Amino acid sequence: MSAPTPRRTFLGRLSLPERRYLTDALRTETVGGVLLLVAAVVALVWANTPLKESYAAIRDFHFGPAALGLDLSVQHWAADGLLAIFFFVAGVELKRELVAGELRDPRAAALPVVAAVCGMAAPALVYALVNTIGGGTLDGWAVPTATDIAFALAVLAVIGTSLPSALRAFLLTLAVVDDLLAILIIAIFFTSDLNFLALGGAFAGLVVFWVLLRKGVRGWYVYVPLALVIWGLMYNSGVHATIAGVAMGLMLRCTTREGEAHSPGERVEHLIRPLSAGLAVPLFALFAAGVTLSGRAMTDVFTHPAPLGVLLGLVVGKAVGVFGGTWLIARFTKARLNPDLRWPDVFALATLAGIGFTVSLLIDELAFAGDATLTDEVKAAILMGSLIAAVLASILLKLRVRRYQALCAEEDRDEDHDGIPDVYEQDDPAYHLRMAEMYERKAAEHRERARLAGASRDEPGRPA
Template sequence: MNTPEPRRPGQAVAEFARYLRTETTGGIILLVATAVALIWANSPLGDIYRSIREFEIGPELLHLNLSIGDWAKDGLLALFFFVVGLELKREMVVGELSNLKAATLPIVAAIGGMVIPAGIALSIGWGEPGMDQAWAIPVATDIAFALGVLAVTGSNLPSSARVFLLSLAVVDDLGAIIVIAVLFTTKFDLLAGGIAVASLLLYSWLQHKRIRTPWLYVPLAVITWVAVHSAGIHATIAGVALGLLTRVRPDPEEHEAPAIRLEHLLQPWSAALAVPVFALFAAGIEVSGESLGEVFTGALPLAVMIGLVGGKFIGIFGASVFAVRTRLATLPRGVGWRDIAALAMLGGVGFTVSLLIADLSLTGETTELAKAAVLLASAVASLTAAALLVRRSRAHSAENNV
């Protein structure tokens, strides 16, 4: 009998490289989808765009008569969050976040990058209608966009810089998931909640028993999604929960663990389909001189923009300085403070999850203004970070050639 090839240390690096390539491609498709949405929504065919987005489909049973925009937000994004859950579980068990010393810096930086933007947003928008939930909009960092910008502009940065950004973004996503679960659960159906818990326990048991057939897992995932949605919890939480319950350590006879296998299978669909389709229906805001003026004068959109661009930078960089100066953590190998500053600026690219929270927390025209603020802030943060990363990449290239 052939002995399976042992898991090599370099495999973790290979997994990260594959993740980076997929998310880079996804970031480009996401950018194209956003451009299409903006052009379509502001063209003579804009009414058709809005009609499609608001068209309801699905049975009324279990509250599944949703608009196409809501199906993209609640359904397709569940796939994105499932992949996030898989990545989070892998990072915590066998990746960077499994080593407390290595994980301390991105964890502290991510916490700073959530608390400071939320505090800035609240202080600027205090008393504005909807601000009781909209403070959460600048909390999130978009993995696909951030990694895409880093891959294009920071090719000569040490690999440890990329690992730091990915770990930070994963912890950031966990924080956003908790915010969505707590902040946007307005009602709770005990029966549906019980079914959701039972489904998740069954999924965990099947993983423990090493059952592999998709004929059990796919229907179970659908049942879990429907139950979580019907319980009053945002349906994307079902994806996260299933991802976190998936096994990440391979058995001796396995070539790779189920979590890795599922990432290979589903991440391209998440990056190239689920997130771009969500963006297509979420980013289609009507842009006019008047609306742009309101974005720069209204307290709520200003809170979102300053929270994302300024708050993220101050929070991530400031928390990193605090962690290193107090000896809670050390800088990644080969990474300097100017590199951390560039990566901190890149954290201000909110996009996917920020647009989702804007949709969940606001209604009417205020939603459109908040989304416009997210798009503008993400553009400013990505362009500024790109300029900084190009300079840092050249500096590292020069150092390596000496």
């Protein structure tokens, strides 16, 4: 008889290289998330004070070469231009996950993929149900489907919760798959009339980009002008310009070769991620989140079916979808939950995934283009739904904060000070030898101190 297949643990300990990559990536995303929060608050204040006319004037100011079809408003440059940088980083992240991360093993990838798919399907269904019953429009079904990883990490930074690396990795992988599906939604459902000449030019540019990468050509002065040409052609083709960013990101090599400490994809991502998280996304938020929040506008969120569907999709649909997908894949496969964690931890993370901001705002502008009133109502719903999801997740995570802190302390413990956490050395005989020597040395020091203390008490003239 063959031995039974062991049950695979999900949300288990990451490998050391993966943990180090995750720590570096999330550090940048957390800082970017805080800047994103600040930009959103500034936009809201700016749009709801006597200075609101200046906000509208700057947001709607047009510039760019009209002959190339690029005479765009500041808001459009932020949404179509700066977010291409964000999606470029998302493309590199996805490529890395597929070849070296959580998605390289189909069995391990099943959990975040199913969770992400369910986490996008459930909000869309909630939105469709609310608008079908309420007689609203189904155009915005995709708005509540996206998770904003930077915003979610900013919430974690603000509330001071230290999540174990496995939970953070799950959240990041979930967001990467989420971004991929959002890109597909934009490409398929929000593509206008195609200009096949411009689309062919963009495709030719991508082929040149790929060939240069395979030939090992290096130099930003080669790739940046080429990327701008590809982006401009993609914009004029009718396909959303951010698709150019993710396409170029997916072309980068994310595996290391002999003599390389880091792959080209990791090096480029390390350079571009701060630009994306620290500049591109906050500027997009600054010119996308400026919604006039009157008492009537806040009431409309709960009385009009489109904004209500978005709010419920983010708060209820995301939590139910991500948690339900995770539970189902664990229930019907040989996967088992990490014994250090509990299902309420997964539900808290699923609730945190209800924070939808950057991509949700982008899809809102695409879905309701031409209807400024409905666009602003849905923006208010996105902001309110994200806030509610953040508060609920914060409460749930705070209930387990001591457990998380203990797990993080155990992950970071390095008693032999060799730069490698002890949990990664527990099966190494050399580690146990070093630890035995260290404890013996400490014991000898303790005995020596005790001997000296006893000798001093026995000296003549000293009190016993």
